Amino acid sequence: MNENDSKTSFAELRERVHRLELDNKVLRMTLEGIEGSHEKTVTSLSKNEDLLLMLNSSGEGMFAIDLDRNCTFVNDSAIFLLGYTNKIDLLGKNIHYLIHHSWPNGKPLLVSDSKICNTFSMGKGVHVVDEVFWRADGSCFPCEYFSFPMLSNGICVGAMVTFIDISDRKQAEQALIESEERFRRYVNSTSDIVYILDSQQRHTGIYGDWAERMGYSKEFFIGKTIGELIGKEAEPHEIANRAALKGQFVVYESHKKIHGKKIFIQTSLSPIFQAGEVVGLIAVGRDISNLVESRKIIKNSEAVLKKLNATKDKLFSIIAHDLYNPFNTILGFTHLLQQNIKCYDAAKSELYLDHIQGATKNAVLLLDNLLDWWKAQTGNLRFVPEHLSLSFIAGDVIQNLNASAILKTITLNYDETTAITIFADSTLLKTIIRNLITNAIKFTHPNGSVNISAILLDGYVEINVADNGIGMDSATLARLFVVGAHESTRGTAAEKGSGLGLILCKEFVEMHGGRIWAVSTQGKGSTFKFTIPY
Incomplete structure (x- = not known):
């Protein structure tokens, strides 16, 4: 192998190692990527499970649909x-036709009218x-639901619906409506x-037909205060309203x-709390006019009962004492005369007879008054003016009483400036004048005088019986004509009386439509006055 061949082999080897290193790096990065992706996937799955758990734990029903309305x-x-048992019964099914196909009355609910489906377009x-x-x-x-669009990159891909069963609420609302x-x-x-x-005391609700019965519409009152409605007369109502607005229960009465x-x-006022x-x-x-009238009747009945009770007491007092006394006098003197008729001279016998006669007249007068009074109290007294x-x-009354006046050497005088014709009941008028003159004789000293006079005034006659006797104080004057309040005082000759005569006079004068009163000065005499229309 020459030198050139050696250089070529080394270069190729180095290139191969470099490629292996690159491949290893890519593989390592790929493995790292795969591991990272796996971790993210696990994390994402964990989060999805948490979300699903939360959604299934909600008390509200939830479902999602796509644009085809499939669950x-x-x-x-x-x-x-x-009312289903498995989600398979709903998933992939058309929710509109499954659970939302009709109105409450059973009429079909069109897809175009479905608010859930309209969520897509809105x-x-x-x-x-x-x-x-x-x-x-x-x-x-019945249900209450919310439907919201599901958006992906700004595009609606479906809807999410949450709902609850409001049957109990509807029943409660219906019960409230029925109650209202x-x-x-x-x-x-x-x-x-x-x-x-x-x-603010403004009317916010008017009920019943009372407004119409008063001639107003209900709308007339709405928004107005009682002060704006009736002005100054509103004060007692406003006072009661203010008390109720402080939390008090108020009951008060008024009239209109x-x-x-x-x-x-x-009116009963009850505060409204919130x-x-x-x-x-x-x-x-509430209209209590009948109740008020009943109260008046009861009150008048009580007054009548009190008067009747006082009448009863007065009657028993007269029978027990005043009527007994003259008869006791008569019995006493007749017994003396009977036992001593041969011993007494004519003068003494005559004196005793005068006492008997006086006692008899007093008894007769008292019996007449009692009879007239009883008739007046029981409504049996005839009144014929x-x-x-x-x-x-x-003159007739004076003539009948003149003998009694002479016994006390009292002069009876009648003075009438002009002839007067009066419209009255003869019997009752005589009873009035007789009692007043008898009373004047009783309280006049011997050698005194009783003067009867009459004057013609506008529409009535005023008759006066005046004496120059012992007179009365103001306290006695105030009690003169009250049943049970006046105790008879002994006369100047120790005459006794019942006090019934003046009470009878008052009743008879008032039957004629007149009035009676007295003026007196203690020690100087009294004048009794009464009026009779003519």
């Missing part, structure tokens, strides 16, 4: 909610709460006044004229 993914919750998500999905067994359930409807029917059919105010009639209303804060109030008003000569009536 490319479905999670476990969707399989369960749709390129944006949709939220739906009024459709149904159909189960494997042919039943359906029942409440609305109740408040709209009730005669009560029902309304809602916000925190509706179509010229006064209506009494009781998150612990008062945001308004609900008011229920007629035109009468006042001087004739007064």
Whole structure:
């Protein structure tokens, strides 16, 4: 082998070694690449498993579809909610025709009307709460779903849908609607006044027909405060509203004229709470006019019962004491006369007879008053007014009482400036004048006088019975005509009385449409005045 052949062989060997080194380097890089790719694949697979686990753990149903509406993914919750047992029953199937083919009423839902399918063309998500999905067994359930487009490099390749079964929510909503409807029917059919105010006391709800009954539409009240509606009369309502808006339960009464009639209303206010804060109030008003009228009747009945009770007490008092006394006097003096008729001279017997006569007259007068009073209390007293000569009536009474006045040397005078004709019941008018004159004689000192006078005024006659006797203080004056309040005082000759005469006078004067009163100065005398229309 020559030198040239040796050089050629060495060069070829070196070239072969270089190629082997390159091949080794490529192989090493390839192996490294394969190892790296394997690690990435393992990592990617691990991440996909985690994502799949999360999707299957969700309580919401999820499925994905491609542009042909075929299912490319479905999670476990969707399989369960749709009534299937295996994802194979859904994967690769047309979801629209499988679970979304009809409306709730069974009418076919066209692909063009499907909001899930429209996600492709709209390129944006949709939220739906009024459709149904159909189960494997042919039943359906109301659902709420979101459908979002799946984009790859800006191009829509399908849609991702998440959904939940809202059957319980729909049932609750329906129950609430029915409850609200029942409440609305109740408040709209009730005669009560029902309304809602916000925190500014503005009307936000009007229920029932009360607005129409007042001549207004419900819309007239909405947005207005009570102050804007009725002005100055709103103050008691505003005070009650403010208390309710502080969290208090308030009940108050008010009244209002509706179509010229006064209506009494009781209103209950209940605060409306939201998150612990008062945001308004609900008011229920009720017409209590009949109740108010019943209260008046009860109150009047109580007054009548009190009066009747006082009448009873007065009657028993008169029977037990005042009526007993004159008869006791009569019995006493008749017994003395009977035992001593032969011993007494004519003067003493005459004195005893005068006492008997006086006691008898007092008893008769008291019995007359009792009988008239009983008739007045029981409604059996006849009242027959007629035109009468006042001087004739007064003269007749004075003549009958003159003997009693003479016994005390008291002068009875009647003064009538002009002839007066009066429209009155003869019996009752005589009873009034007789009792007032008898009362004046009782409290006038011997040698005194009782003056009866009458003056004609505008529309009525004023009759006065005046004496110059002992008079009365203001406390006695205040009690004169009250049943049970006035205790009779002994006269100037120790005469007894029942106090019934003045009470009878008051009732008889008021039956005529007049009034009675007295003026007096203690130690100087009294004047009793009464009026009778003519």
